Amino acid sequence: MEKAKERRNECEEARNLANKLKKDAKNYEKLEKELENIQTLLDKKNKLENKLGESKTQLREWECRADELKKKIKEAEEKLDDFEATKEKAEKLEQVKHKHQVLKQRIDKLSERLENIKENLKTLKDRGCPFIEEECPATQEVRDTLLKRQKKTKEKIEQSKEKFNEVEKELDLVESAYDRFQSQKNVKKNKDENEENLEKLRKKIEAKKGKLNSLEAEIEEIKEKGGTKKKREALKEQRNQLKDIYKEYNKAKAKSEDLKKVKKEIKNNKKDIKKIKSEKEDILENLNSLRGKYDGKKHEKLNKKFEKKKSELNTKKGKLEDKKENFNELKEEVNELEKKKKKLEEKKKERKRTEKDLDFAVRIRKGISRLSEMRSVYVGEITELANRHWQNLVGSEWELIWDDTYLAYKRKRNQAVTIHEMSGGEKVATALSIRLALQEFVGGLGLFILDEPTIHLDDESCTKLAEQIQQIEGLNQLIVISHDDTFESYTDQQIKVRKISEDTSEIETSL
Known part of the structure; x- marks a missing residue:
């Protein structure tokens, strides 16, 4: 205070x-x-x-x-002092060229005519009259006419040549004038552009001078104010x-400025002191009242009970954390089991397909086992065809063998792997290769039906399979049931089934 x-x-x-x-x-x-x-x-x-x-x-x-x-x-x-005169001469170029060409053609025509006249005169001189084979008044008259024409033609040629020489000189002058005019045109164009640029530059200079005057006036005004x-x-x-x-x-x-704050602080301090004194009196009064009521043993008993409950709560919290950890572990195990279940379903489906392929192979083997004594020969030829298809599909590292007991296996030097030990893709390739070989060897029907032939095959093997089927001779009709579009470009008609919902499907047909 x-x-x-x-x-x-x-x-x-x-x-x-x-x-x-x-x-x-x-x-x-x-x-x-x-x-x-x-x-x-x-x-x-x-x-x-x-x-x-x-x-x-x-x-x-x-x-x-x-x-x-x-x-x-x-x-x-x-440079342009004689521009107009040069322009006038240059404009005559086409006219003079035409005149020059006309005269040349005329001279050529007259020269050709003169040659014809000379040839006719020579003919008359050599042969004479064609009827009496000697000179006669008629031939003499023709010769005189030709001689007159020859003289007249020569005169015309001379006159035309004189004119031609004059026009040729004029053409040289006009061409020279035309070249000079073309050069002057560029000069004039540059001159016009320079005059236009000069005018623009003059305007810019005038505008810049006006700005300079304004700047100088503004600077003088600032100097006065400063x-x-x-x-x-x-x-x-x-x-x-x-x-x-x-x-x-x-x-x-x-x-x-702190004076008001100080005065307010003093006023608040006075209020706080008064309030504290009042609270002090109340606390003393309550303290005196509680001194008679306080039971130390009961306080200690309640304290122990509180500690016990606190310990139980901590134990339960620990158990809860353990159960949470166990729950998380069980949850992970359940997720892992779900994944394994999904894989098991896939394996079951694969097993069904494999069993189906195996059943097909067994049926073929049983059917063919009933063949005649030529079985070994037929099996050998079918094996060669099947091996060709097999190597085109999966590569030439292994050789496919289909023996007399109709068991299929792949062989590489001293190694042999039966169809039961092959991968899913190799099993499919084996069954398809033997099926293609049988179709190619037996033939007859010209019909080939395939259900999911591309399963377990990569894109390259799928394409190769489609190409090999196309090469089979005698194959008139091919029916393929598939979930991919490998055979779409190899078939004439496609029927596509698309699932829209659980109960609805859409069918699309294309030719």
């Missing part, structure tokens, strides 16, 4: 000091804010000056580029003089 009162006195003294220093503190804050504003302006001025320098550099680059474009445009204008360096130093000096006073003011202000 005394400490709280001391703190209250200190807080009141701090409040009085804060009131005394308040005016100087406000002056300090005002100076601080003014200097911050000035610094902000100076930072802005520096950024604007940097931007101004960059803009001036860019402007100089643009002006240099504009000068280069002007120079190129001037050079192009000098004041001189001397004025800024004076403001900083004033601020530094008031800095210690401002710190002292803040400390006093912070301490004076």
Whole structure:
């Protein structure tokens, strides 16, 4: 309580000091804010000056580029001084070419005509009249006509050649003009592009100059607002003089703000003291009342009973944890048994299929055992066919043997493994190989029915099986019942059954 009162006195003294220093503190804050504003302006001025320098550099680059474009445009204008005249000559190229070609064709035609005339004159000179075989007035008249035509044709050829030479000279000039015109066209195109670029560049330069003027005006305005360096130093000096006073003011202000808290704390302390005194009196009264009622033996007895119950509870908790562990172990065993049960079901199914295959093989063996004395010969040939199918399905490492007792086994040098010792896939391959061999050897019906022939076979073996069945001669009809699509591309018709629900299936037929 005394400490709280001391703190209250200190807080009141701090409040009085804060009131005394308040005016100087406000002056300090005002100076601080003014200097911050000035610094902000100076930072802005520096950024604007940097931007101004960059803009001036860019402007100089643009002006240099504009000068280069002007120079190129001037050079192009000098090259294009006779552009229109050259263009006019170049446009006559097709016309002169046509004229040149016409004259050439005419000369060729006249030359051909002249040759014909010469040939006719020679014929007249060699043979004379075809009727009296001597000179006659008719042949002389024809010769005179031909001579006149020959002279006239020669004159026409000479005239045409003169014109042709003139046109050829004109063609050389026009072609030269056309080449120059093509070159000038590129120059003009470049000139037009340069003029367009120059105009764009002029606009950009004007816009950039306007921005430069705005930046310079803004910098001057900031310089005026920021004041001189001397004025800024004076403001900083004033601020530094008031800095210690401002710190002292803040400390006093912070301490004076605790005055309300201290007063409230004193008030609460008084209430707490009063409450504690009241509680103390109640506790003393209850204590005096309980002293007469307290039974030490009964307390000790209850304490022992509590400890006993506590021990029993801990024992039961331990038993519960043991039972939980046993339950988890049993749960794992049940899960393991479920897995084994599932595997057992699969093995049973596999055994049924194997027994079915074995029964099929036994039936075949019994049936064939009733054959005649040629049995060994037939069995040998069937064995060769079956071994070929077997090696195509599973590889050539082992050889498949089907002996006289109709027992199937695979052999490799001195090793032999019966069908009963083979894997599921090998058993299926063995049964299929013998079945294919019998179909190929016996034939007759041209019908082959297979139920799940691809079970236990990999994808490659399935494909090979389908290809081998296709190669059997005399096979007209193949019926396959399967859960995969191995034979889909080898059959003409497919009937697909899809299970939709427990009681419903969907049948799809495709041809």
